[in-house]
Amino acid sequence: MKTLKQTNILIFAVPALLLAVAFFCNLFVEGFNWSLPDFIIAGALLFGTAFVINWVVNSKKTVIAKLIICGVILLVLILIWVELAVGIFGSPFAGS
Template sequence: MLIPLTAMQFSNEVDWSWFDFVIMGVVLLLLGLGISTISKSVKFRHKRYLYYFFIIALFLILWAELAVGVFGSPFAGN
């Protein structure tokens, strides 16, 4: 989250509000907690990698939706 914060200091093209930082912080926290939970609870390596893939894919889809509105939901970005 330091990249958008730094970019906001030098350019007007990056325009995050405090709410954007809070939402991204929560999303990253949930990603970290999910990966930590999976690594502690799933014993088989193949299942663990599959769950990692799904949680990272979910994160990327949510990130893209919040950034540019890929699916056109009401909480989409620009």
């Protein structure tokens, strides 16, 4: 069984690894062109999501409730990310 500290490290390591991959892709992959504000927004979204998921995982809800809530949180993250990237909903803050 994992301890609370191991779970917290795992939850916050995922966004850090994703940002590291994006950083190295930005350096070495042609066509991958993120600026500093892109990294700041991605970091805020990823670490904000990790914080909320960590909060849900450490709550006193049932396992099924935790899974459903985390699934909804991840769905919202994906929808916001896609909207910022390509603007599927046509909102004013869309990326295209």
